[in-house]
Amino acid sequence: MALLYGLIWRLLLALVRIKRATVSWLRVRLRTWKGRFWQRTMAALLLPVPVAEFKQKKADANQSSDGDGDGKGAGSRRSRWISDGISLEKLPVHIGLVVAEEELSFTDIANMVVWCMAVGVSYVSVYDHHGIFQKNNSSLQEEIVKQQHHLLGGDDSTFNMELLKNGTDKPQHFVVSCRPIVKVLSPEDGKHSIVQAARKLCHSVEKKEWSSKDISVSVLDVLLRESKNIPDPELVVKFGAVNSTLGFLPWHIRLTEFVSLPSHKNVSYEDLFGALQHYSACHQRLGQ
Amino acid sequence: MSWIREGELNLLEKISANILMAGPMPKHVAFIMDGNRRFALKKKLERHDGHMQGFNKLAETLRWCKHLNIPEVTVYAFSIENFKRSKEEVDGLLDLARQKFERLLEEQENLEKHGVCIRVLGDLNMLPLDLQEVIAKAVVMTKNHNKCFLNVCFAYTSRYEITNAVREMAWGVEQGLIKASDVSEALLSECLYSSNSPNPDLLIRTSGEVRLSDFLLWQTSHSCLVFQSVLWPEYSFWNLCEAIVQYQLNHKSIQKARELHRDEQALQQLEADCACIAEHLQHQGNGKPADAQRRQEALQHYTVAREERVQDFLQALKHKRDTFFTNLCSETVLT
Numbered sequence: 001m002a003l004l005y006g007l008i009w010r011l012l013l014a015l016v017r018i019k020r021a022t023v024s025w026l027r028v029r030l031r032t033w034k035g036r037f038w039q040r041t042m043a044a045l046l047l048p049v050p051v052a053e054f055k056q057k058k059a060d061a062n063q064s065s066d067g068d069g070d071g072k073g074a075g076s077r078r079s080r081w082i083s084d085g086i087s088l089e090k091l092p093v094h095i096g097l098v099v100a101e102e103e104l105s106f107t108d109i110a111n112m113v114v115w116c117m118a119v120g121v122s123y124v125s126v127y128d129h130h131g132i133f134q135k136n137n138s139s140l141q142e143e144i145v146k147q148q149h150h151l152l153g154g155d156d157s158t159f160n161m162e163l164l165k166n167g168t169d170k171p172q173h174f175v176v177s178c179r180p181i182v183k184v185l186s187p188e189d190g191k192h193s194i195v196q197a198a199r200k201l202c203h204s205v206e207k208k209e210w211s212s213k214d215i216s217v218s219v220l221d222v223l224l225r226e227s228k229n230i231p232d233p234e235l236v237v238k239f240g241a242v243n244s245t246l247g248f249l250p251w252h253i254r255l256t257e258f259v260s261l262p263s264h265k266n267v268s269y270e271d272l273f274g275a276l277q278h279y280s281a282c283h284q285r286l287g288q
Numbered sequence: 289m290s291w292i293r294e295g296e297l298n299l300l301e302k303i304s305a306n307i308l309m310a311g312p313m314p315k316h317v318a319f320i321m322d323g324n325r326r327f328a329l330k331k332k333l334e335r336h337d338g339h340m341q342g343f344n345k346l347a348e349t350l351r352w353c354k355h356l357n358i359p360e361v362t363v364y365a366f367s368i369e370n371f372k373r374s375k376e377e378v379d380g381l382l383d384l385a386r387q388k389f390e391r392l393l394e395e396q397e398n399l400e401k402h403g404v405c406i407r408v409l410g411d412l413n414m415l416p417l418d419l420q421e422v423i424a425k426a427v428v429m430t431k432n433h434n435k436c437f438l439n440v441c442f443a444y445t446s447r448y449e450i451t452n453a454v455r456e457m458a459w460g461v462e463q464g465l466i467k468a469s470d471v472s473e474a475l476l477s478e479c480l481y482s483s484n485s486p487n488p489d490l491l492i493r494t495s496g497e498v499r500l501s502d503f504l505l506w507q508t509s510h511s512c513l514v515f516q517s518v519l520w521p522e523y524s525f526w527n528l529c530e531a532i533v534q535y536q537l538n539h540k541s542i543q544k545a546r547e548l549h550r551d552e553q554a555l556q557q558l559e560a561d562c563a564c565i566a567e568h569l570q571h572q573g574n575g576k577p578a579d580a581q582r583r584q585e586a587l588q589h590y591t592v593a594r595e596e597r598v599q600d601f602l603q604a605l606k607h608k609r610d611t612f613f614t615n616l617c618s619e620t621v622l623t
Contacts, residue, residue, distance in 0.1 A: 002310070009310035016533060100541075129545055187549065191509065192556065195473050198454040202468035205458045212458035217451045242541045243534060247509045247549060254447060254502040258513070284499070287369020 020241070024262040074153025078118055084273060085120035088280040092234035094123035096256070098248050099264050100240035104132055108264050110143040112237075114151050115272050117180040123230050124182050129246035131186030140184060183230060187247040194251055197223040224251055232256065235279045237272070239264035257282055290391065292398050293351040301525050305356055308529060311536045314489035316360040317353065318511070320503055321346065323495030323519030330519070336380050341521035343388060352525050354402075354436060356532070360485055362439040364503045368411065368448060382419055385442065389422040396429060403435025409481035410444035411452070424616035439485060446505035453479035456605055465601040469564050470594055473553050478602055482507055490535045494520045494527075510546045512538045565590055 085091055095116050097109060109126055116124045126133050126140065133140055197220060204210040232252045236245070238260050245253065259275040261267060297305060321342055328338025346363060353361050366385070371378060392399070392406065399406075408423045415423075423442070456479045460466040466475075477483065487507045493500075496517035500508070514531040518524070565586045 001306075005306045006310040008307045012307065012533070013311070013536060016537060129548070187552065191473050191476075191506065194450065194506075195471060195476060198457060198476060199468055199471040201454060202458050202461045202471050205461045206468045210458075212455050212462050215451060215455045215458055217447050220451050220454060221447075241537070242545070243513050243538050244510055244542050244545065245508070245513070246545050250505040250509050251447065251450065254445075254500060254505055256499055258498045258515070282497075286372070287367050287501075288372045 020262075027262070028266075074151065078152050081115065081118040081269075082120065085118075085276075088276055090280050091120055091276065092279055093121070094125065094231050094233045094235075095121050096125045096127060096233040096236040096248060096253075097264075098236055098238045098245065099126070099128045099133075100238055100242040100244065100246055101263060101265075103265075104128060105265050106136075106140055106143040107147065108267050109133070110140065110147040111151070111269075112264065112267060112272060113144050113182055114147050115269050117182075118152060119273075119276065122180055123233075124180065125185050125230070125233060125249075126182065127185040127248050129187055129248075131188065133184045134186040134188075137184050144182065181230065185249065190247045190250050193224060194220075221251075235259065235275065237261060237275045239267070255284060255286070290395060290398075291347050291350070291388070292395060292402060292404070293347050295351065297352075297355050297525070301355075304525075304529055308532050308536075309357060312539045313356065314358060314512075314532065314535050316362070316486055316488045316490075317358055317531075318362040318364075318488040318491045318504055318508065319346075319349070320364045320491070320493040320501065321520040322493055322497055324521060326495060327519045327521040335377060336384070338521065339381060339384055343384065345521050345523050349523065349528065350438065352528055356528075359435070360437040360439070362409075362441065362482070362485070362488060362504070364441045364444070364501075366410075366442045366444070367502065368414065368443055368445045369502070371414070371443075382416065386419055386422060389419070389426050392426045393422070393429065399430055399433065403433045404430060405433040405435075405437045406430045407437065407439045407484065408442050409439055409449070410442045411448055412443060414443045421616050424613040428613050428617050437485065439482065441503065444481075445502040446500075447502055449481050450476070450506055452481070453477075460601040460605070463601075463604070465604055466597050469560065470598055470601075472557055472560065474557070475598060477506070478598075479605065480506065487511060490514065490531060492516060492528075492531045494518055494523055510542060510549060512542055561587060561591055561594065 097112055097116075099109065113124050113126065200223065201210065201215055201219070205212055232254070233249070233256050235257050236248065236253065236259070238245075238258060240263060243260070245258075257279050259278050261271055261275070296302070324338040324342040325335050326338075327333075327341060328335050331338075333341075350361060366381060370381070373381075406426050408427055412420050412423065453476050457466065457471055457475065461468055482504070488504060488511045490512045491500075491504065491508050492514050494516050496515070498515045500513075512535045514534045516527055516531065518527050565583060568590070569583065569586060
């Protein structure tokens with residue numbers, strides 16, 4: 001009997017995996033087919049998906065099929081992205097891009113970063129739980145600059161972003177400079193940072209500079225922001241089939257909205273915009 | 289209504305449970321029970337009734353978990369942020385809690401029979417004293433039960449919990465029980481309110497919201513997160529099965545990530561210990577670099593001493609926490 005249940009279980013999981021792969025494949029096809037008929041058919045076939053995947057909104061009148069090189073000039077693409085950002089009711093100040101896949105594509109992530117900034121997001125964090133992006137920080141930086149030129153054309157100081165390396169940040173006066181900031185994070189910036197802050201506080205207590213009663217949420221919060229100096233991410237776009245934050249900034253994600261995309265490979269501007277639309281529509285009650 | 293629901297699963301549910309249990313099952317599931325008020329609005333009920341239905345659904349969910357051999361459940365019952373709600377609603381919720389915990393005390397025999405251990409996690413001193421006392425009695429009454437565990441997060445946020453853990457470690461330093469250099473990820477985990485539980489394998493949030501709302505942020509860093517759009521009072525056995533299937537699909541990759549994190553943690557601890565040894569030998573030494581064997585011996589001694597210190601500190605912390613609850617219980621006896 002146990003064997004039978006085991007077999008049925010394997011079959012069940014296989015069916016769910018097939019359905020997930022089909023949904024992914026159809027999502028890409030939907031983009032190209034675009035016809036209302038196809039959209040309705042696919043919507044009917046897509047049974048309730050348990051994971052939080054954003055719903056594909058109706059095709060916007062302004063949206064064209066491709067965001068990155070369909071013959072339109074960089075200038076018109078940029079103005080379209082800017083107007084898309086303005087059209088949203090609310091835009092996150094800080095977006096986290098969490099890549100939960102084994103193989104990483106620097107080009108696709110660079111595209112996402114450039115789109116985020118073009119749309120008006122001030123801070124973009126990039127994270128993978130192996131710390132590969134951080135270890136190859138300079139390659140990622142180069143790719144982002146390259147994609148910036150490719151997608152936005154020329155060197156435009158409006159999108160002259162700051163690429164911050166972990167641990168060597170100087171305090172940013174972003175009131176003065178409106179340049180978007182890109183941060184590359186790894187698991188060390190998560191729990192390990194909290195532990196380092198705790199150690200620092202305990203050292204102060206050891207030296208009798210502080211008492212344990214002085215330690216409050218705001219004290220710890222300030223300490224955790226000192227080296228990072230970025231606001232909490234309002235939105236995290238997670239790429240990959242793994243439904244977990246995989247250690248991404250545990251302290252900072254208390255109110256973060258999570259949107260999942262199947263993969264960062266060949267991700268499109270429309271995928272990102274869909275996530276932003278989801279964020280724009282959500283309503284946080286903050287306990288009330 | 290009772291916390292403990294008797295009753296078996298029906299045939300279809302039993303078969304589905306057996307199929308699921310052929311695969312890896314979560315040992316600890318956390319629930320953000322969201323959607324009571326929207327349910328009340330939808331059914332044209334009072335908000336209070338929505339919360340009552342929510343409690344009933346909790347009892348039913350515990351029954352399903354028991355049949356699915358899930359021994360530990362943690363629920364987000366009341367956030368510190370919820371104090372911002374209207375006085376009427378907050379009083380209503382605290383009253384509901386009072387009723388339910390008092391009911392729990394009446395079910396002592398049943399709880400013993402099923403071996404249910406109730407723990408309440410949060411900044412309990414934010415609650416009215418009489419509620420604290422009732423909670424303390426329930427916790428003390430069930431603390432030796434060990435078949436299944438229900439952790440109720442009440443007056444809780446994760447940031448407060450993490451801060452409290454740091455404060456406890458600082459207290460340990462003040463008392464001379466540990467050194468600041470003993471602070472580690474493992475030690476912080478042991479100082480959280482949830483230190484008696486393993487990290488949740490699966491976190492489920494209902495009502496369609498896709499955020500964590502300051503719940504178990506530290507503990508769920510490598511958990512499977514499932515967001516479901518059903519409102520909590522309408523949660524069904526099938527919703528739970530759906531979430532478990534998601535857990536099973538993610539199981540291998542999350543295990544891999546957890547192991548990677550554990551290895552990194554071990555490495556960081558080793559590096560920290562070596563740094564302490566290096567500093568110590570430098571102070572002791574006479575200018576000559578210590579040989580590898582001496583370093584190795586020093587490292588072993590240091591690690592053993594550190595672990596002893598940490599154990600003594602954790603014992604003292606446990607005693608402090610137990611005393612908090614027993615004091616509250618004896619207060620009720622006196623009054």
